[in-house]
Structure formats: structure tokens, C-alpha cells
Amino acid sequence: MVNNVIKSKNKPHAILLVESKLCDLNSFIKKYIKSIVCTGDDCEWCKKIDNDSYFDIIRVDGYAGTIKKEEILNISNRFSSSSVESRGVKFYVIKGVEYATQQAINSLLKFLEEPPTDTYAILTTRAINLVLPTIKSRCQMFTFKSNFQVFDEILNKYNLDVHQKDVIKKTYYSYDDIINQLDSKVFYTIYDFANTFVHNLDNLPTIKALQEQFTKFDYKQIELVLRMLNALVSNNEKLFKLVDNVRVNPIKMLLFNNIWTILQGDK
Numbered sequence: 001m002v003n004n005v006i007k008s009k010n011k012p013h014a015i016l017l018v019e020s021k022l023c024d025l026n027s028f029i030k031k032y033i034k035s036i037v038c039t040g041d042d043c044e045w046c047k048k049i050d051n052d053s054y055f056d057i058i059r060v061d062g063y064a065g066t067i068k069k070e071e072i073l074n075i076s077n078r079f080s081s082s083s084v085e086s087r088g089v090k091f092y093v094i095k096g097v098e099y100a101t102q103q104a105i106n107s108l109l110k111f112l113e114e115p116p117t118d119t120y121a122i123l124t125t126r127a128i129n130l131v132l133p134t135i136k137s138r139c140q141m142f143t144f145k146s147n148f149q150v151f152d153e154i155l156n157k158y159n160l161d162v163h164q165k166d167v168i169k170k171t172y173y174s175y176d177d178i179i180n181q182l183d184s185k186v187f188y189t190i191y192d193f194a195n196t197f198v199h200n201l202d203n204l205p206t207i208k209a210l211q212e213q214f215t216k217f218d219y220k221q222i223e224l225v226l227r228m229l230n231a232l233v234s235n236n237e238k239l240f241k242l243v244d245n246v247r248v249n250p251i252k253m254l255l256f257n258n259i260w261t262i263l264q265g266d267k
Helices: 025-037 044-050 069-079 102-113 148-155 162-171 175-183 186-199 204-214 219-232 237-248 252-265
Strands: 014-019 057-061 090-095 119-125 140-144
Touching: 014 025, 025 044, 025 090, 025 119, 025 175, 057 069, 069 090, 069 102, 148 162, 148 175, 162 186, 162 219, 175 186, 186 204, 186 219, 186 252, 204 252, 219 237, 219 252, 237 252
Parallel strands: 014 119, 014 140, 057 090, 090 119
Antiparallel strands: none
8 A cells, every 4th residue: 555655656745654563665665756747757756766866854862852842843944935946846744743843743734734746755753652633633644564575685694593583673663773883783783682681680790880881872872772682582662651751861870770679670
């Protein structure tokens, strides 16, 4: 069904994609945008989309940080003027719309209600229950399913054992995140940290060292730690709830102690 929206000639002005783990999201978004701007064979606009050089696309990533009102107003202000590209079609992509503040949501709702001509919204979420009904009602919604064939093709390029592959499968959503974090070695750092944590809960010197390492992680890395720990201990509900609270609890030492307490209760 999700591919039908690419083939459709009458595109909705706003779509909401519900992500599943290991879905090929970014490839779909590119195909969707190309289906709107394409003018035929050897299309210059399609090439620009492929090269990420089409200027009339604004991207906001809620997975990288809370979406603020100012970011939504920036979209509104930029798209209230004429297009940079002569093609005249504009797009805004908001990933993790569930991470928008209430003020940002209010601004987004106004923009969705009165979209400028030839402007298309692509919203994504990994927690549809956290997306307001007023957002859902203004978008056509599609569930974007996992693509394990692409997942296997990616992981076969890396020297990973069965356990590491299983943890990745349970932890990540985005193929791009997987590739970036394998290439940058972030995955191995977090994986080693999480494994050491789980298997040394009563080793105080090790816990102390892990605590010090934890305080040096940024909040995106801490969120990954929590998701990976949750994969290693078979979906602990308390750990899962901490994932949603990471962004509102800036005290890393307290977070670490909460995680330690939860893991000790699982022994």
C-alpha cells in the first residue's frame, strides 16, 4: 500500500509514515519526492534529489533533538516566499514528529491546515500513540514495514557475529543510522558498554568506570544505550519507559543510577 502513494497521480499534501524497525525509510522518501518532481527520462530534478542538492527541501530531525516552534516557523517563513528551484515544488520532512513541543505542534497544525500551493509535508513517527489525533487527521497515514532483505545485505558487509546482528535488529530503526554507527564505530562502543554493564552489575569498580563513561555520552548515545540494554535483557518495561524520558531528564548520573537499579531488579 505504501508504494501505491508513489504511483498515485494525486498526491496528498501531507503524509504520515509510521516506521517499523529496519524499514528502508530514506529510500522511500527519495522515491516519493522524485515521483512528484519528475518530468520524464533523464530528469534533472530527480538527479538533484539523488544528490541531495534540491534546495526546496527542509528537513527537521526529531530523533536528533526536540523539535522547537522556531524550526516549524522557519519552514513556514521560507515556504511563504517563492521557490528557489524553478521546478516550483517544495517539501518539508519532519522525522520523529512525536518529539515536537506543544508550541511546535500548534504551529505545524496551522501550516498543515493551510498549506501553500505545491508544498508537500512528509512526517514520520516511531510511536504513533504519541502523535496527536489532530496531526493524524490532517495527513494520509501509512505503516512502513520492515525490509529484512536490505537489512541482511547491509550487515553482510560487516564482520558481525550472530549476537551483534540480533541486537541491531532489535535496537535500530534507520538503515542510515546502522551504517553510520558501524562505520564510525559508535555501535561497537555502545554495544561493548551495554554488554559490560549487564554482566558486571555487582562489580563496583567496573560500574564506577561505566558511570564515568556514561556521563561523557551525548543524549542520543544514551538513548541508544537504553534501547540496546532493552534488547539484551528482553524488553524490560521500566527501561523502555526511560527511553521516552531521556530528553526531559538531563541529569546523567541520576539516569545511570536508575538504569543500574532496574537491571539489578532483573537479576
